[in-house]
Amino acid sequence: MKKIAFVLVGLAVGLLMVSAACGGGGDKEEPTATAPVPEATATEAGTTSETPPPSTVGDIVFDAASATITVDWDTSDWDSIEGVTVPLKQTDVDKLDPVQVQDLEIDIGPLPPVDATLKVAVDENNIYVLMEVPDGFDYNPDPAMHDFSAAMAVMFRIDDAAPASMGVELEDLETSLGVVDLWHWELDCGPGEMSGGGAAGSGNDPECNLDDEYAPNPEDREDDGGGDVPNNPTGENSLSGVWKHTAADGGPGAEGVWVFEMSRPLQTGDTQDAQFASGEKVYIGLAYWDPNETAEGWTGAGHLQSADNGWIEVTLP
Ligand SMILES: [Ca+2]
Ligand SMILES: [Ca+2]
Ligand SMILES: [Ca+2]
Ligand SMILES: [Ca+2]
Numbered sequence: 001m002k003k004i005a006f007v008l009v010g011l012a013v014g015l016l017m018v019s020a021a022c023g024g025g026g027d028k029e030e031p032t033a034t035a036p037v038p039e040a041t042a043t044e045a046g047t048t049s050e051t052p053p054p055s056t057v058g059d060i061v062f063d064a065a066s067a068t069i070t071v072d073w074d075t076s077d078w079d080s081i082e083g084v085t086v087p088l089k090q091t092d093v094d095k096l097d098p099v100q101v102q103d104l105e106i107d108i109g110p111l112p113p114v115d116a117t118l119k120v121a122v123d124e125n126n127i128y129v130l131m132e133v134p135d136g137f138d139y140n141p142d143p144a145m146h147d148f149s150a151a152m153a154v155m156f157r158i159d160d161a162a163p164a165s166m167g168v169e170l171e172d173l174e175t176s177l178g179v180v181d182l183w184h185w186e187l188d189c190g191p192g193e194m195s196g197g198g199a200a201g202s203g204n205d206p207e208c209n210l211d212d213e214y215a216p217n218p219e220d221r222e223d224d225g226g227g228d229v230p231n232n233p234t235g236e237n238s239l240s241g242v243w244k245h246t247a248a249d250g251g252p253g254a255e256g257v258w259v260f261e262m263s264r265p266l267q268t269g270d271t272q273d274a275q276f277a278s279g280e281k282v283y284i285g286l287a288y289w290d291p292n293e294t295a296e297g298w299t300g301a302g303h304l305q306s307a308d309n310g311w312i313e314v315t316l317p
Contacts, residue, residue, distance in 0.1 A: 057283070058310030060084050064120040064282070066317045069128040071263045073192045073244040078130050078261075081119050086286055086312065088133070088304035089113035108302040109294035116286055116306075120314050122266065127276050127316075129154055129183075131260045131286060136253045137245045138291040143188040143209070147297030150258050150289060156181040156274035157283035157311060158214070180285075181274040182213040182221065183239055183262060191244045196262075198237030201225050203272070205239075210262075212237040214272035224272040235270030239263075258288075276316060283311035 065081040093101060093108055100106075119130040131152060140148040159178030188209040189195050195208030203212030203224030215221040216229065225231030240263050247256025266276040276282055287305040289298035306312065 056310040057313045058306075060086060060306075060309065060312040061315075062120075062313075063315045064122055064127075064317060066123065067121040067128070068123040068126075069121055069130075069261070069263065071128070071194070071240050071242050071261050073242050073259070073261070075130065075259055075261065078119050078121075081121055083117045083119040083130070083132075084312070086116045086118050086306050087113055087309065088116050088286060088288055088306055089308065090302060090304055091308070093301075106299075106301045107294075108299060111290050111293055111302065111304060114288070114304055116288065118284070118286060118312065120282070120284075120316075122276065122278070122316050125265060126263050127266055127282075129260075129262045131262075133258045133260075133288045134256070135258055135288075135290055136255055136292065137247050137250065138253060139187065139191075139245065139248075140291075141190060145297075146186045146188055146209070148291045149187040149297075150291060151184075151186045151298065151303075152258075152260055152289070153182055153184045153287040153303075154262070155285035155287070155307075156183075158271075158274050179272075180215045181272065182215060183210070183241075183264075184213050185210040185241060185243070185260065185262075187243060191248055192242060194240060194242055196238070196240040198224065198239065200235070200237065201231045201233060203231070203237040203239070210239060210241045212239045212264075212273065224270060229272070231272060232270050235272065236265050236268035237270070238265065238268075278316055280316055282314045282316060284314060285311060 062084050067077065067081060069077050090108060090111055093106065114134060117132040121128040131154065133150070133152070135150065138148060138150065140146065158181050162178030162180050185195065186209040189207060193208065195210035196205050196212070198205050198212050205211050212224045213221060214224055216227065220227055224235065224237050231237070242261050244259045245256055246259065247254035250256065268275065274282065285305065285307045287303045289303045291297045293299060293302045
């Protein structure tokens with residue numbers, strides 16, 4: 001397991017360098033992986049001696065549906081469920097500290113914003129998430145080349161203090177912002193294949209790279225069970241997902257929609273996960289990596305993300 005120092009721009013953050021630490025044989029090392037982790041924050045995961053910045057809820061607020069969804073590549077079970085539009089855009093590098101940007105070799109290829117669609121449902125046992133992103137079918141089945149395939153992440157707030165990215169800049173790296181839970185997916189298995197299912201003790205999915213992760217502070221992100229905090233031995237990492245692209249039959253680059261269908265138990269008994277219960281609110285952020293970002297595919301920092309608009313607030317039925 002790699003311990004990654006990552007530059008989080010607030011929580012856009014957890015997602016900014018999220019690509020660097022995802023498990024699996026095809027990972028490439030991000031330049032920022034070698035950045036030193038300040039001692040203070042590395043040992044104070046989830047705590048801070050200062051008052052953390054307030055968590056911010058944006059203007060996307062909706063109710064989840066009651067439904068049992070089959071995680072496959074058929075999305076007809078979502079047809080009657082209303083979704084929300086979630087604008088995704090790149091972090092504004094001009095707002096970052098230029099010295100840090102240079103030191104960390106953040107070199108983002110510009111991408112236009114996109115509007116993703118998010119749907120959430122629950123039944124007695126599970127939470128279901130559908131994320132759809134309109135973009136071309138750029139996909140390389142070789143896991144070593146997954147920077148040339150789309151990638152995505154869903155982030156959930158664990159600690160109330162964990163903010164979305166608003167107003168947080170690189171100098172805030174030494175302030176712990178609270179723990180977030182991450183579902184992070186780099187497409188190492190093909191369309192229609194069941195992904196996820198990290199074993200007890202680890203959120204890493206070595207085969208398909210749909211990892212159950214957490215970020216204890218802005219600089220570190222780990223698979224559940226990685227880093228300084230062991231996974232609860234009874235903790236669940238049974239995240240599952242299946243993806244497809246609506247224009248896959250059209251060949252490379254065909255315009256269509258990426259569809260990511262995912263599920264997890266509501267309660268996992270794992271402090272490295274958000275826990276969900278009827279009537280409660282869930283706070284979500286989305287990220288999408290577009291392989292068209294640069295000639296070498298996507299970069300860790302170049303993802304399109306929702307965090308600049310604050311947390312998405314979803315009330316469970
Ligand atoms: Ca389905
Ligand atoms: Ca977990
Ligand atoms: Ca987790
Ligand atoms: Ca694209």
